[in-house]
Amino acid sequence: MLPGPGARKEKNVDIVVLLKQVPATESLIQVADDGVSIKTEELKWVINPYDEFAVEEALRIREAQGGSVTVLSVGTDKAVEAIRTALAMGADTGVLVNDPAALGKGALATARVLAAAVKQIPFDLVIAGQRAVDADQFQVGPAVAEYLRIPNVSMVIKTELLDGSIRCHRTIEGGTVVVESPLPMLFTTQRGLNEPRYASLPGIMKAKKKPLETKTLADFGLDAGALEGPTARIRALSPPAERGGGRIIEGESAAEKAAALVKALHEEAKVI
């Protein structure tokens, strides 16, 4: 949402952005020795790209309306980097939930922790990525909305803030649909929503001085037991099968090769 020239600051909007640090897509992912996790030692970590859209959208709304942007993440010490990057982009405050009991418990448990943390922050709006590109579960955002008992709109590509509500354009198969929701609410981002800004040098210098709180489950009155329950457990991880070599269709003439190809597609690949 970009303010037009001379846009009037309407009303302060307090926004919480849910942010996850994920391995950069350029990283080489290898299965760890335990067979159920990945090797993290040599990975390069970045902000989940869909969460970058969320940070950018939050900054744009704040720039137009006034208010605040808090970045909230569940992760290890390493995730501080990702939060600082969001602060360098312009977010105001960071909160990291760093508690071994909160990690690796699956999407719903993560959502419970996030919801508990959000409850302690005054908010009008929660913005989350549609999914994190590591586990691709698509669950955390909507589940947080459920736990918070607020409306949720997924896959948003455009927002318009109204008085006390928000109009979201979201993608559906073959088109977009426009929905309106009262605040507070949560929406998740879709590619096309905006183009995230780069952290500026002055932004980087300022980021260091912005508040970044670290919390544990106890701060929300949660204990590890509260996160147990039905959850998906990873039994095994394996890299995708290596692509086999291609096959060159032999033949005397183009027609002959085409015939051989059709036959192979029909009988072997069974795709036509």
Add this chain to the structure above:
Amino acid sequence: MAQIIADRRDIDFVLHEQFEVEQLSEHERFQEFTKKTIDMVVTEARNLAVKEILPTREESDRQGCVFEDGKVTVPECFHRVWELYKEGEWLAMPEDPEYGGQGMPTCVALAASDYLVGANYAFMMYSGLTHGAGKLVEAFGTEQQKKMFLKKMYTGEWTGTMLLTEPEAGSDVGALTTAAVKNDDGTYSIAGSKIFISSGEHDMAENIIHPVLARIEGAPAGTKGISLFIVPKFWVNEDGSLGELNDVVCTGIEEKMGIHGNSTCSLTMGGKGGCRGLLLGEENKGMRAMFLMMNDARLLVGLQGYTCASNAYLYALNYARERVQGKNLLKMMDKDAPSVPIIQHPDVRRMLITMKAFTEGMRSLLYYAGLCEDRIKVAADADETAKWQGIADVLIPICKGYVTERAFEICSTALQVYGGYGYIKDYPLEQLLRDVRITLIYEGTNGIQAMDLLGRKLGMNKGKPVMDLLGEMQQIVAQAKQIDVLQAPAAATEKAINRLAEVGMQIGATAMSPKVLEAFSFAHPFMMVTGDVVMAWMLLWRAVLAAQKLEKGAKKKDVAFYEGQIKSIDFFAGQMLPITMGKMEAIMAMNPAAIEISEESFGG
């Protein structure tokens, strides 16, 4: 593909392990630059470089700049990226925050530039020249001039240039004929033509600020009569607003071997009689101003050359790991043996380790020169200032002259690793090899750099800076001698340092004897051997730290990196220094053939 542009692990190693730049934050001036901030600066520079600047490299090479009716258009893709670059406020990293800089240590700014410049240096020249021109205003401008120009320049809203060269005044700047006449209102009317002006005209900024070297009517001939002027493309009023178009006309741009994205312009000033300029600094002190700015400019050109080498090495390394061709030499006779990646072939390894060692050594050298600048800024007393200034002054011709020579060789070697594909435009090496070539020429040709080392730097302050530098080198040798695995390279480096001191004494003395011409015919070889010894020093320094870390038990992912450091000096001491020693023998012998041969005997 593992890494592109520059190896982040190596950058971090140089910043934090070799030079411990975070220590600068103990001084108030740099207190904000803690390790975390430094890392974030480098990460974000890399981010912008890889995602936005790098994609313009090939496209801008193909498209080039276009000249039409006195106007120059830059490659289309530059406009958006220039906006992003400005928004990020990357242009004047080490400068005073009061004028739009970021107050960053130069050493850290170089690390960020490793990526930014490395991503497309033809693009980054618009920034580099603006920064340099801004520094001239900052150093020599009046308060009023600083107010009028500086912020707009350091934020990239306006860009800058540097107008020295004329058709008859290239290496010999003192021969320039551009003339200045003082007007009643205190401005000067400027008339003359400049050529080869980088970023001289383009469509990325609303104004261009040209620092111009010219001779005021009646001033002495040669460099003593040169003054420096600010000549804006659009006149700038005292309140900073833009006035009418000044009479600076772009009459054409060059078609060049490389850096196609940067416009190289011919500019005519006062052709219609109406070019005005403001005196910058004092009359007839223009060359002195130039000299003060020279270290920065030459360090930047060294960096340009070196980043081409860093890019080239990483491309070649990736290619060597992926390109499958030929059998492993040990299985040559086995007709069923599989073909292997070319990184297994001894000759390819020779090329790779050569590139690795030089790239690492050059990165350390350039960052070290930056660190000298930072140490000058936080020096406790005049002695300390003089020490670091002296070392920086001696190293600058190496940073520019030696580094660009080696960078060109590395780009050529990397192209060789690609085989025929290296010569083809679909691959990045042929562009890097073209782009890097100018760095050996502009900002003082490497011949001029070598003369600067021999004629000025070697005997400066009775040789104290050189002695200080040798002293720093010896300290590292002493540390290396304590480490078992470094005995051989430490001994070889020590021998080379000692021999260099002797060679320096002799060539320095010869340069002041009747055999001055012979001495200067060895100026370039002398620069090259000095550079080699500097490389050995830097690589040995790295290896000392690496050996210590390995001894203490490094993390698994660091072990290969540290072992690689030890191999770099091992290679350099074993394969390069013997050649350096041979070259030093040749300098000592000082064969006079190049001087004695008559011009006719050259034939032709």
